[in-house]
Amino acid sequence: MQASSTSSPLTAAFWMGGAILSFASMAIAGREIQAELNTFELMAYRSVVGFAIVCAVIAYSKHGFAQVKSTKPGVHVLRNLFHFTGQNLWFYGVAVIPLAQLVALEFTNPLWVAVLAPLMLGESMTRARLIGAIIGFSGVLVVARPGVAPLETGHFAALGAAVGFAMNTIFTKKLMRTDTTLCVLFWMTASQALMGFALAAPGGITMFSLSMAPWIVVVGVAGLSAHYCLTSALGHAPASVVAPMEFIRLPVLAILGMMIYGEPLEVVVFVGGAIILAGNLYNIHSERRLRRQG
Numbered sequence: 001m002q003a004s005s006t007s008s009p010l011t012a013a014f015w016m017g018g019a020i021l022s023f024a025s026m027a028i029a030g031r032e033i034q035a036e037l038n039t040f041e042l043m044a045y046r047s048v049v050g051f052a053i054v055c056a057v058i059a060y061s062k063h064g065f066a067q068v069k070s071t072k073p074g075v076h077v078l079r080n081l082f083h084f085t086g087q088n089l090w091f092y093g094v095a096v097i098p099l100a101q102l103v104a105l106e107f108t109n110p111l112w113v114a115v116l117a118p119l120m121l122g123e124s125m126t127r128a129r130l131i132g133a134i135i136g137f138s139g140v141l142v143v144a145r146p147g148v149a150p151l152e153t154g155h156f157a158a159l160g161a162a163v164g165f166a167m168n169t170i171f172t173k174k175l176m177r178t179d180t181t182l183c184v185l186f187w188m189t190a191s192q193a194l195m196g197f198a199l200a201a202p203g204g205i206t207m208f209s210l211s212m213a214p215w216i217v218v219v220g221v222a223g224l225s226a227h228y229c230l231t232s233a234l235g236h237a238p239a240s241v242v243a244p245m246e247f248i249r250l251p252v253l254a255i256l257g258m259m260i261y262g263e264p265l266e267v268v269v270f271v272g273g274a275i276i277l278a279g280n281l282y283n284i285h286s287e288r289r290l291r292r293q294g
Helices: 009-033 039-059 064-066 073-096 099-106 111-121 127-143 152-176 181-203 210-236 239-246 249-261 269-294
Strands: none
Touching: 009 073, 009 152, 009 239, 009 249, 039 064, 039 073, 039 181, 039 210, 064 099, 064 181, 073 099, 073 152, 073 181, 099 127, 099 152, 099 249, 099 269, 111 127, 111 152, 111 269, 127 269, 152 269, 210 239, 239 269, 249 269
8 A cells, every 4th residue: 555645644653553552462462362272273263353354344345255356366375374474473472582572573574575575576686775684684683682692482483473474565565466455355364264273173273261252352353453554554654654653562562561471671672673673764765765766
């Protein structure tokens, strides 16, 4: 979704507030759910909730279910494989490392897009993209502090999730040339429900308890609302305005982690997150400058 010709930062900030609330809700719900379910089961039940919501919206939309027909089924398969993998790694990270660290490492998503897009979309690897990636990934070292603090599987899961989300972004760009957003969401929720149940089946699929049902609903709704709000924000202001707003997610999740789970507030995580954000902003401004020159 392209930013409108008339930028409205206040409206974008409103939508980013909704996105941050959604991401925070999804993180907390994801951690609570894993007291009973593994990530495959979590993804399966979450996708069932999302699928029901998407089908209801499609049923009342102008073009109905005719719009779920796609000319690029193979691209849908690849997109959903990468998104499913990334989301599973993200939920695993939610459960095993502090929320602030997870969010900071997740901010590398746009940097991975900048690095991988030349390979996947035929875009050029510019000097600006390389510099932005170096700046951003130096922030990862600040957050993870290899050699100073023990590297845990959760750190690698968070970075793996960022790569998965980056690949998801790249394949979504391909799909949005021909398919509607509802088409993408329909096949995402349908296929990921099937993948979740299929991977959970060998060990036996656990039915969640009644007390866990509200968290299942929260994670299903938040998964859709987060991306809807983020897309809406980008529709009212350019990425260079929206990206700094997303950084607010780091202190919000850090404070929630401290209040709910007793996680420490670490200055280095904020510093590293700011460096990663700086790499993202450098890329955004460089791309805008190149487009103006072109």
